[in-house]
Amino acid sequence: xxxxxxxxxxxxxxxxxxxxxxxxxxxxxxxxxxxxxxxxxxxxxxxxxxxxxxxxxxxxxxxxxxxxxxxxxxxxxxxxxxxxxxxxxxxxxxxxxxxxxxxxxxxxxxxxxxxxxxxxxxxxxxxxxxxxxxxxxxxxxxxxxxxxxxxxxxxxxxxxxxxxxxxxxxxxxxxxxxxxxxxxxxxxxxxxxxxxxxxxxxxxxxxxxxxxxxxxxxxxxxxxxxxxxxxxxxxxxxxxxxxxxxxxxxxxxxxxxxxxxxxxxxxxxxxxxxxxxxxxxxxxxxxxxxxxxxxxxxxxxxxxxxxxxxxxxxxxxxxxxxxxxxxxxxxxxxxxxxxxxxxxxxxxxxxxxxxxxxxxxxxxxxxxxxxxxxxxxxx
Amino acid sequence: xxxxxxxxxxxxxxxxxxxxxxxxxxxxxxxxxxxxxxxxxxxxxxxxxxxxxxxxxxxxxxxxxxxxxxxxxxxxxxxxxxxxxxxxxxxxxxxxxxxxxxxxxxxxxxxxxxxxxxxxxxxxxxxxxxxxxxxxxxxxxxxxxxxxxxxxxxxxxxxxxxxxxxxxxxxxxxxxxxxxxxxxxxxxxxxxxxxxxxxxxxxxxxxxxxxxxxxxxxxxxxxxxxxxxxxxxxxxxxxxxxxxxxxxxxxxxxxxxxxxxxxxxxxxxxxxxxxxxxxxxxxxxxxxxxxxxxxxxxxxxxxxxxxxxxxxxxxxxxxxxxxxxxxxxxxxxxxxxxxxxxxxxxxxxxxxxxxxxxxxxxxxxxxxxxxxxxxxxxxxxxxxxxxxxxxxx
Numbered sequence: 001x002x003x004x005x006x007x008x009x010x011x012x013x014x015x016x017x018x019x020x021x022x023x024x025x026x027x028x029x030x031x032x033x034x035x036x037x038x039x040x041x042x043x044x045x046x047x048x049x050x051x052x053x054x055x056x057x058x059x060x061x062x063x064x065x066x067x068x069x070x071x072x073x074x075x076x077x078x079x080x081x082x083x084x085x086x087x088x089x090x091x092x093x094x095x096x097x098x099x100x101x102x103x104x105x106x107x108x109x110x111x112x113x114x115x116x117x118x119x120x121x122x123x124x125x126x127x128x129x130x131x132x133x134x135x136x137x138x139x140x141x142x143x144x145x146x147x148x149x150x151x152x153x154x155x156x157x158x159x160x161x162x163x164x165x166x167x168x169x170x171x172x173x174x175x176x177x178x179x180x181x182x183x184x185x186x187x188x189x190x191x192x193x194x195x196x197x198x199x200x201x202x203x204x205x206x207x208x209x210x211x212x213x214x215x216x217x218x219x220x221x222x223x224x225x226x227x228x229x230x231x232x233x234x235x236x237x238x239x240x241x242x243x244x245x246x247x248x249x250x251x252x253x254x255x256x257x258x259x260x261x262x263x264x265x266x267x268x269x270x271x272x273x274x275x276x277x278x279x280x281x282x283x284x285x286x287x288x289x290x291x292x293x294x295x296x297x298x299x300x301x302x303x304x305x306x307x308x309x310x311x312x313x314x315x316x317x318x319x320x321x322x323x324x325x326x327x328x329x330x331x332x333x334x335x336x337x338x339x340x341x342x343x344x345x346x347x348x349x350x351x352x353x354x355x356x357x358x359x360x361x362x363x364x365x366x367x368x369x370x371x372x373x374x375x376x377x378x379x
Numbered sequence: 380x381x382x383x384x385x386x387x388x389x390x391x392x393x394x395x396x397x398x399x400x401x402x403x404x405x406x407x408x409x410x411x412x413x414x415x416x417x418x419x420x421x422x423x424x425x426x427x428x429x430x431x432x433x434x435x436x437x438x439x440x441x442x443x444x445x446x447x448x449x450x451x452x453x454x455x456x457x458x459x460x461x462x463x464x465x466x467x468x469x470x471x472x473x474x475x476x477x478x479x480x481x482x483x484x485x486x487x488x489x490x491x492x493x494x495x496x497x498x499x500x501x502x503x504x505x506x507x508x509x510x511x512x513x514x515x516x517x518x519x520x521x522x523x524x525x526x527x528x529x530x531x532x533x534x535x536x537x538x539x540x541x542x543x544x545x546x547x548x549x550x551x552x553x554x555x556x557x558x559x560x561x562x563x564x565x566x567x568x569x570x571x572x573x574x575x576x577x578x579x580x581x582x583x584x585x586x587x588x589x590x591x592x593x594x595x596x597x598x599x600x601x602x603x604x605x606x607x608x609x610x611x612x613x614x615x616x617x618x619x620x621x622x623x624x625x626x627x628x629x630x631x632x633x634x635x636x637x638x639x640x641x642x643x644x645x646x647x648x649x650x651x652x653x654x655x656x657x658x659x660x661x662x663x664x665x666x667x668x669x670x671x672x673x674x675x676x677x678x679x680x681x682x683x684x685x686x687x688x689x690x691x692x693x694x695x696x697x698x699x700x701x702x703x704x705x706x707x708x709x710x711x712x713x714x715x716x717x718x719x720x721x722x723x724x725x726x727x728x729x730x731x732x733x734x735x736x737x738x739x740x741x742x743x744x745x746x747x748x749x750x751x752x753x754x755x756x757x758x759x760x761x762x763x764x765x766x767x768x769x770x771x772x
Contacts (some may be wrong), residue, residue: 003684004691261767276771281763288762289701296680323675325670370669379645379659379668 024085056117063113081251096123103233121253124164142171161209246323252331324366415504424750448502477501511555547596571617629703
């Protein structure tokens, strides 16, 4: 597979860019923030996504979805990164749809996928329990009770957790925290008794929540995949999320970079454009190289998810590690090169810095993925 | 089976049948690399046989047209050939500046007669070329070069001096930038000529580097007569050819780090330093190595992506500056970590145990990567000017 977008993928990119630029520019994020919107996203915008088929982008056609690949999902994520638009696209259309499509029973697929595609359901993936992403440390317990289970514990950093209709929850049914065996995934209605969500407004104004599970009953039919063997579905789902967030980071960092280069051309000091100073030219040129190198890794990760899903872990970690690092550099340079105006809330560039910090943390930061790759290579 | 799959199968079978076992082991020292040329002494029969067989197929220069000694392969076929060679561990049959730099320039700018004369000899490793670009007074500011070529009827009379001429003392011919119009603006009075290093008035003096090796020379031209038939392209328009050729040189240098040793640095470090609980005992170094490996792998993917983009006309013409800058800085970082992982063992300079200081010398050699072929700073200038369109760059 050549490491370039196909014509169809490039067309999707252009359409998404046109649509989001018009309907969800950065002013859209500001409005949600400044009005303290209770949902944290626009239901009308989500409806538009649904109409374009994006809610079902990864859902097989037999369940009404577009049945497209991860490259296409990444193309949309990258464009969302450019305008910082909040939406349930990641939580619902990518994470939940992927987990249920690949790990669900026929009954679960029939029950959930068409309603994801139609926009009826918003879904969230509840994994992290500590401030750093360590999925194998899942400690929330699911103990057998009669034919079902009882869940107790708490999750944090659940994207779209407070607006989700269904939750996909990683729970421990065997083994100890740290084992990847003994983890079971459950699909639960978020209104189930004992589940309580606390919205946690984050630095980037995108949705996140802490969710408590107190004696929550789950039937055996709520298990996604097999009991004690949820790890491989979870890893696959997280890999989709990691590659998707990496693509979003590419979009956010390239937009921040483009604005910065524009500013270097326009801003005059000492009687000339600041872009004429070699100190800034070299930093901008270096950053350009870093972003190009990251783009290669991210595209390869998305393509590998399409071609060889189960072996994509290493290249996905490569992509997420690279994207976390280069996006961080991009937004730091963006604020610094904009100078004082870059520090103001009125100016957009700071919003990119905020979103990138969250994207870096989501599903493992660059250090997490570097460690994962080192382990895979036995050192 | 698709054509490419068939090609892969046949290529693998051919390599298995024709690549001598000795040529499938990693190179151990400098003279394991075959450079060819009039005076080349093959290190072994296997080295000679491997070159002859590959040259016969045209696979020393797989993408060149068959009429000029190439293999006439498409880009995809060439990629497959390289993949299969890597899979079997086959050494390069022939390394040469003729292949990497002059050949592409001749294919684009040479006359039919010049192509017929020079390309097949490059492909077969019969003539070894060197590059006369830098001068003592013209380094990063290459276009300020002063070596003169005066019009003497059928010949040019060349006087001046070049520096950092790689292997000039071993080369048979030189491709050389000379000033043919001293009164024109500096980029417009330069021409691109070829001549035999055995011509009267040519002399070379090796320069010993910090690595102890002398891969470079200073080269002197004292009233050297060069036939005008050896002018490539148009008189006084050599700068265009020079720049075109430089992009190939940059790709070559930028790619060096990725081909040197494809073993994971982490694995090398684990062997030399030992592990605790499956992890390198030095956890700080472990993190640095992991970061380097990530960047190196992403860079390999970038070379692949740039190639794929070039094929569909999407590559920026100045992208070779990105590759040169990033690849060389990466290689320097890598060798710093190799030295850190090797500890005092890597400091040994002589003797069999250290293969005559192989690591230390490679580490020192790598420092030139970000200087030769245009410094990292020059590459960043090019990116700033040509890709980012920054003002005044």
